[in-house]
Amino acid sequence: MSKPLLKAENxxxxxxxxxxADGVNLEINEGEFLAIIGPNGAGKTTLLNLCTGYLKPSAGxxxxxxxxxxxxxxxxxxxxxxxxxxxxxxxxxxxxxxxxVMLSNAARLNLWQMLSPLDRPRYRxxxxxxxxxxxxADHANDLASTLPEGRRKLLDIxxxxxxxxxxxxxxxxxxxxxAIERFGLMETLMTALRQAKVTALFVEHDxxxxxxxxxxxxxxxxxxxxxxxxxEEVFQDQRVIETxxxxx
Amino acid sequence: xxxxxxxxTVDALANAAIIFFVAVGLTLVFSVLRVLNVAHxxxxxxxxxAAASLGLWVVSAGLPEWLTFPALVLSAAFVAAIFGPFVEHxxxxxxxxxxxxxxxxxxxxxxxxxxxLQRIVFGVNSLYEDTPMRLLGSTMIGGIVYLNxxxxxxxxxxxxxxxxxxxxxxxxxxxxxxxxxxxxxxxxALGINTNRIFMLAFTLGVFLAxxxxxxxxxxxxxxxxxxxxxxxxxFAVAAIGxxxxxxxAAVAAIIVALARVLAIYYAPELDAVxxxxxxxxVLLVRPYGLFHTDTTRRI
Amino acid sequence: xxxxxxxxxxxxIVAIAGISAPWxxxxxxxxxxxxxxxxxxxxxxxxxxxxxxxxxFFAIGAYATAFLTRNGITDFxxxxxxxxxxxxxxxxxxxxxxxxxxxxxxxxxxxxVSMVLFSLLSKLYNITGGTDGMRxxxxxxxxxAPGEQTFELIVFLTSLVVVMLVGFxxxxxxxxxxxxxxxxxxxxxxxxEYISIPVWGVLLVGYTISAALAGLGGSxxxxxxxxxxxxxxxxxxxxxxxxxxxxxxxxxxxxxxxxAIFLExxxxxxxxxxxxxxxxxxxxxxxxxxFLPSGLYGLINKxxxxxxx
Numbered sequence: 001m002s003k004p005l006l007k008a009e010n011x012x013x014x015x016x017x018x019x020x021a022d023g024v025n026l027e028i029n030e031g032e033f034l035a036i037i038g039p040n041g042a043g044k045t046t047l048l049n050l051c052t053g054y055l056k057p058s059a060g061x062x063x064x065x066x067x068x069x070x071x072x073x074x075x076x077x078x079x080x081x082x083x084x085x086x087x088x089x090x091x092x093x094x095x096x097x098x099x100x101v102m103l104s105n106a107a108r109l110n111l112w113q114m115l116s117p118l119d120r121p122r123y124r125x126x127x128x129x130x131x132x133x134x135x136x137a138d139h140a141n142d143l144a145s146t147l148p149e150g151r152r153k154l155l156d157i158x159x160x161x162x163x164x165x166x167x168x169x170x171x172x173x174x175x176x177x178x179a180i181e182r183f184g185l186m187e188t189l190m191t192a193l194r195q196a197k198v199t200a201l202f203v204e205h206d207x208x209x210x211x212x213x214x215x216x217x218x219x220x221x222x223x224x225x226x227x228x229x230x231x232e233e234v235f236q237d238q239r240v241i242e243t244x245x246x247x248x
Numbered sequence: 249x250x251x252x253x254x255x256x257t258v259d260a261l262a263n264a265a266i267i268f269f270v271a272v273g274l275t276l277v278f279s280v281l282r283v284l285n286v287a288h289x290x291x292x293x294x295x296x297x298a299a300a301s302l303g304l305w306v307v308s309a310g311l312p313e314w315l316t317f318p319a320l321v322l323s324a325a326f327v328a329a330i331f332g333p334f335v336e337h338x339x340x341x342x343x344x345x346x347x348x349x350x351x352x353x354x355x356x357x358x359x360x361x362x363x364x365l366q367r368i369v370f371g372v373n374s375l376y377e378d379t380p381m382r383l384l385g386s387t388m389i390g391g392i393v394y395l396n397x398x399x400x401x402x403x404x405x406x407x408x409x410x411x412x413x414x415x416x417x418x419x420x421x422x423x424x425x426x427x428x429x430x431x432x433x434x435x436x437a438l439g440i441n442t443n444r445i446f447m448l449a450f451t452l453g454v455f456l457a458x459x460x461x462x463x464x465x466x467x468x469x470x471x472x473x474x475x476x477x478x479x480x481x482x483f484a485v486a487a488i489g490x491x492x493x494x495x496x497a498a499v500a501a502i503i504v505a506l507a508r509v510l511a512i513y514y515a516p517e518l519d520a521v522x523x524x525x526x527x528x529x530v531l532l533v534r535p536y537g538l539f540h541t542d543t544t545r546r547i
Numbered sequence: 548x549x550x551x552x553x554x555x556x557x558x559x560i561v562a563i564a565g566i567s568a569p570w571x572x573x574x575x576x577x578x579x580x581x582x583x584x585x586x587x588x589x590x591x592x593x594x595x596x597x598x599x600x601x602x603x604f605f606a607i608g609a610y611a612t613a614f615l616t617r618n619g620i621t622d623f624x625x626x627x628x629x630x631x632x633x634x635x636x637x638x639x640x641x642x643x644x645x646x647x648x649x650x651x652x653x654x655x656x657x658x659x660v661s662m663v664l665f666s667l668l669s670k671l672y673n674i675t676g677g678t679d680g681m682r683x684x685x686x687x688x689x690x691x692a693p694g695e696q697t698f699e700l701i702v703f704l705t706s707l708v709v710v711m712l713v714g715f716x717x718x719x720x721x722x723x724x725x726x727x728x729x730x731x732x733x734x735x736x737x738x739x740e741y742i743s744i745p746v747w748g749v750l751l752v753g754y755t756i757s758a759a760l761a762g763l764g765g766s767x768x769x770x771x772x773x774x775x776x777x778x779x780x781x782x783x784x785x786x787x788x789x790x791x792x793x794x795x796x797x798x799x800x801x802x803x804x805x806x807a808i809f810l811e812x813x814x815x816x817x818x819x820x821x822x823x824x825x826x827x828x829x830x831x832x833x834x835x836x837x838f839l840p841s842g843l844y845g846l847i848n849k850x851x852x853x854x855x856x
Contacts, residue, residue, distance in 0.1 A: 052741070078743035090738040092731040099727060104742040106724035114725045163742055284651055286599075286786070339833070348650045349597035353793060354836055356786045360829030368823060476783050480662050487655050521666040528659040532644060535652045 003066065005030045005167055005199055006082070011050055011060035020046040021057065022223040028167070033193070034201045035210045035231075037244055038220035044203040045087060047220070048169050052084050053077045064167075078107075083165035087172045087203075089156035093145035097136060097155055100144050101127040104162035127162065133192050134158045150177045154185065161192060168193070170202035174209055182206065186213055207244075211235065219244060254392055256509045262398035262467070264505035265405035269460030270478055271485035271497040272412065277453035279429050279492030281446050283340055284348065286355040288457055289479025290362035291331060295458025296470035297370040298323035303377035303465065316379040320466075324459035332451025340450060341443070363475060374471035381466040401463060408456070409498050416494075425449060429492075457482075484527040490537025500538065554714055554801030558707060561808065565703050569696065572703040574811055576771050579706040581605075582807035583764030585791035586717060587757030589803050592792055593721075594753055595733035596649070599785050600657030603641075603664045604758040606780035608634040608765025610668065613681040613775045623686040623705070627766050634762020635755060642754035646747045661780055668777035680776035683769045702771055709767075710804055713760065718800045720756065729753050761788075790832050 004027040011024040020043035028034045038044055049055040051062055053074045061070045069077050078084075092100050102123050106114065131137045134154045139147060147155060153176060160168050173189060174182045186209055193200050204210050210217060211231050218228040221243050227234060234240055274288045302319045339358055343351045384396035416422035428435045428445045436442050461470070461478075485504055489496025507522040518525075530538060565572045584605045591598055611630040620626060641660055648656055668675045675681065685698055693701060720726045728749040731739050739746050769775050778784065795806025810828065817824055 054737075073740070074737075075740045075743050075745055078741055084741055086738075090735050090741070092734045092738065094730055094734050095727065103724060103727055103731060103739075103744070106728075107743045109724060115720065115723045117719065117722050118724045118727050119722065159738070159742065284654075342837070347595065348654065349592065349595065350836070352597055352599065352654060353789065354833065356790065357829040357832035357836070359783075359786070360825040360832070364823045364826035364829075368826075476781070480658065480782055483655065483658060484662070487659075491651070517670045517672075520670055521663055524659050524662040524666060528656070528663060531652070531656050531659060535648060535656075 003030075004028060004063075005032075005065065006051065006201070007063040007066075008047075008051060009061045009063070011047075011057045011062070013046065013050060013055060013057050019223045021050065021060075024060070024223070024225055026218065026225070028199060028201050030166075030199055031197070032199055033190075033213060033215045035214035035217045036201065036203045036220055037205065037207070037210055037217060038226075039244055040205075043223055044220055045171055048084065048171055048203065051077075051169060052082060078163060078165075081166035082169065083160035083163045083167070084169045085157045085160040085171060085173065087175055089152040091144040091147075091152060091155060091159070093143070095144055096141050097144050097147065098124065098127050098131065098140040100155060100159050101130055101162045104159045107163060130158050130162055130192075133195075134188055150181050150185070153177055154188070157189060157192075161196060161198065164196070165198060167199045167201065170200060172203055172205060174204065174206050182209065183212075207235070251392065253509065253513065255394070256512060257506070258394055258398055258402075260505035260509045261502070262395075262401045263508075264501040265401040266460050266464045267478075267481055267485055267504070268405045268498055268501040269408065269463065270457045270482040271489070271501060272408070272494055273453035273456030273460070274482050275486045275489065275492055275494060275497045276412075276456070277450055278486070280425055280449035281340065281344065283343060283351045283355070284491070285340070285453070286352055286479065287335075287359040287362055288355075288453070289477070289482060290359055290366070290475040291327060291454045291457035292461035292464075292478045292482075293470065293475035294331070294362065294366060295324050295327050295461030296465050296474060297366060297375065297461075298327050298458070299462030300375035300377045300465045300470050301370065303379060304375065307377070307379055313379050313383055316377070316383075320380065320462040321459065324455055324462045327458035328451050328455035332454040333447050335454075336447045336450040341446065344446070359475075359479075366475070367472060372472050374469055375465070376469040378466045378469075395467075397466060401467075404463065405498070405501075409494065412494055421448065481523055484523045487537055488527050488530045490539035493537065493539040496537055496539030551718075554799070557801055557805055558711060562704075562707055565707075566700075569700065572699045573771065574815060575808060576699070576703045576706045577768060578808040578811035579710055579804060580764040580767035580771060581788070581791060581811075582710070582795075582804035583713065583767070584761040585788045585795065585803035585807055586713070586800065587760035587764075588788045589792040589795075590717070590729070590753050590757040590760070592789075593726075593733065594729045594750060596750075597654050597789060598657040599654045599782055599789070600659070600661030601757065601761055601788055602782070602784035603657075603661035603780045604634045604638060604761035605765035605768070605784070605788070606661075606664060606668065606775070606777070607637050608762030609769035609775040609779050610675065610681070610765075611762070612766045612769040613683045616684050616686070617681070621684065621687045622690075623688050623701070623770070626686055626770065627705075627709075627763065630766035630769075631759055631763045634765065635759040638755040638758020638762070639751070642751050642758065645754060646750040658782055658785070661782060661785060665777055665780040665782075668780060675777070678777060680774055683773050683775060685773065686770050699771075702767070706767060709763070713763075714800050714804075717756075717760075721800070725749055725752050790828065794832065794835055 006028045008024060008026040011021045012019070013021045024047065036044055036047065046055065050057050053069065053072050053076070057070065061068055063069065064080055064082065069080065092103065102118055105123055105126055106118060128137060128140060131140055136151060136155055136158065139151065144155065153173065157170065157173060174185060177185055190213060214231050216228065217231050217234045219226040219234060219240050226239060226243065227237055270288065270292050274285060277283065277285050299320050302323045303316045306315050306319050307313065335358065339354055343354050381395065381397040384400065387394050387396055416426050424440055424445055427440060428442055432442060485500045486497055488503060489500035504523045504526055507526050508519055511518040511522040561575055565575050584601065588598065588601050608630045611633040612626050615626055615629055620629065645653060645656060669678045685692070688701060728739060728744050732746055732749060736746055765779065791806045791810060792803050794810070795802030795804070814824060817827060
């Protein structure tokens with residue numbers, strides 16, 4: 001097995017005395033699709049907040065490529081190659097769809113380029129390619145605020161991938177998406193991830209999605225990792241059936 | 249040295265008392281309505297004009313001079329009754345839950361209108377009416393002369409502070425206000441008529457500002473531009489104490505007063521700068537003011 | 548493109564008006580000077596930030612011109628450039644503190660700094676002339692000292708050229724990643740961090756540019772009026788700049804200039820039959836806010852987004 005890309009060690013955090021993470025360990029390897037499941041309120045989003053520097057753990061460390069990133073800000077961590085998509089799409093609602101992606105692309109530019117026009121053919125083509133992949137090309141010039149919910153979700157993921165990250169953290173990519181669209185979205189997403197060779201960790205509540213796409217599943221409950229392993233093993237586990245699958 | 253510093257301090261505290269009235273009104277309105285009212289200072293100067301005019305009328309009509317005291321409070325109440333409900337209902341209500349930038353703009357528009365309104369109604373001349381101060385005279389303690397009116401101002405400010413705190417903790421209306429401050433949505437869900445609370449709180453804020461202006465007239469008189477000057481000073485005091493904190497406004501008013509005393513004593517040209525320097529330093533270190541606690545919303 | 552043509556048309560109209568009616572030149576130049584500062588305020592409004600203290604940079608530009616003139620620098624162009632640079636430097640320093648704050652705290656901190664400046668300008672009599680302000684001697688052009696009418700014409704024409712250059716530069720800035728990110732600070736600051744664009748950098752550049760524009764306007768104003776006063780830094784002046792920025796908000800980059808010229812013209816004509824000028828302006832502001840909210844850069848809506856959880 002290769003060296004882990006992201007590693008979390010003994011993470012601890014509590015809110016108002018309730019432990020949302022209590023000595024959590026986690027590893028994700030290069031090229032892997034790791035799913036995190038768990039009942040509502042188990043602190044899954046907190047885990048993503050900890051890994052991206054939005055929250056600081058009271059104890060424990062996060063490593064990227066064996067290097068500490070615990071103390072870094074979300075921006076510095078994003079710069080080092082971890083992108084994030086959100087459960088509730090976080091978009092620049094006053095910008096066009098394509099601007100959302102181009103701005104994300106622009107993060108790599110130097111100061112001089114940051115002051116020259118954003119909407120020029122080279123950046124536009126790059127952004128359009130990504131939009132096409134996510135079936136958003138027709139909406140490129142619409143205001144982001146006018147997109148329907150399912151498409152907002154896609155755009156949110158496209159913005160994360162436009163950073164050309166090594167690892168993307170997806171927070172419930174299929175929530176808020178209708179059951180019919182759900183697998184279509186996942187197919188699109190997986191194709192994009194494979195094509196860009198991006199490692200992915202996703203928090204998910206739809207067990208069918210997890211069963212079909214995850215290579216490894218980590219079960220999270222009350223601030224602990226309950227168990228982890230291949231989907232077919234994990235879903236046999238009686239504890240998992242009781243706490244997670246049964247609860248859904 | 250004390251012969252100089254003590255009178256200076258009493259002077260500054262009397263000023264602080266007046267600014268406290270304005271600042272506490274501003275802070276009260278902010279904590280209940282969550283609107284920073286840029287026109288708040290105008291209510292101060294309108295109160296001042298109203299009090300000076302009424303006082304001059306009392307004197308010229310040959311009425312007993314002691315009537316100038318109730319005239320001060322009466323004119324403030326009059327200003328609050330005219331402007332409070334009307335302005336809240338017509339303008340301020342429309343900005344609830346809107347961005348701060350918009351609230352500042354709307355109240356700045358109101359400020360401009362009120363400034364001209366004063367010029368039209370009261371003219372551009374300064375008014376002086378110091379009967380209350382003359383009537384009270386002065387006291388000599390330990391070789392230092394104190395103006396009794398200044399001591400009265402300080403006492404009134406302390407009474408107002410205590411009164412406001414008691415009103416909030418002990419009266420039904422006060423508890424309703426506290427509930428709205430703590431959680432607007434839940435208060436609405438519980439059936440509290442928040443619109444009525446907003447109107448009352450705003451009117452109380454106007455009254456406090458106008459009262460400050462009215463009480464200031466016997467010592468300083470009133471002239472055009474007073475509203476704009478007072479506005480920033482009240483801003484500074486409210487911000488230092490923490491916007492929305494009543495006792496914060498009181499402590500901040502004292503801090504500003506003492507800073508001015510020190511400035512006058514050591515570097516007279518820094519007198520006017522002192523309040524803003526204190527505000528700048530406090531906001532840089534504690535952006536939410538000295539008395540802010542970030543977990544709870546209280547008055 | 549339509550905005551561009553609109554702006555150009557407005558510029559041509561102003562130029563023709565000023566040249567055919569020389570008595571308008573003083574008024575139009577002054578309006579343009581204030582328009583520059585209001586454009587600076589409009590830049591910050593794009594990021595959802597409102598400064599009740601931006602007149603301080605207008606005053607810094609104006610006083611810089613006064614001090615430089617007193618110290619022997621009288622060349623018009625040099626004065627404009629140096630004063631703008633001084634205001635820019637002030638913008639970087641003040642901005643470095645400001646970019647940490649948002650909403651009401653940003654507004655109040657700007658107010659605090661501007662009031663410190665205002666009080667210093669009015670009290671340090673030996674340096675600044677106190678409340679009397681300072682006289683600004685008429686500038687020269689490449690060593691030639693013009694008469695009053697020539698001076699006003701040249702200043703007027705220069706201000707038109709400056710407006711054009713600034714208009715191009717600022718609209719280019721708005722279309723650059725940094726300028727687009729400014730708008731994104733307003734809609735979703737957290738996402739901006741998550742795509743690794745430094746919000747503080749975006750805001751500091753915006754703040755500095757806005758300070759530079761206000762300083763440039765102040766320098767113009769000092770030379771046009773021939774006098775500088777502490778009141779230039781008073782908070783009501785900052786309020787007026789916001790007002791002009793908002794009233795002109797509908798017209799893009801040209802908006803603040805159109806707004807400033809419109810206000811200045813109405814002021815002049817209204818002055819002959821009423822002195823309730825502030826009241827008219829205040830009512831107009833409320834009218835725009837209540838009935839033409841498209842001029843408000845989306846300020847109507849409460850700040851959206853921003854929560855990662």
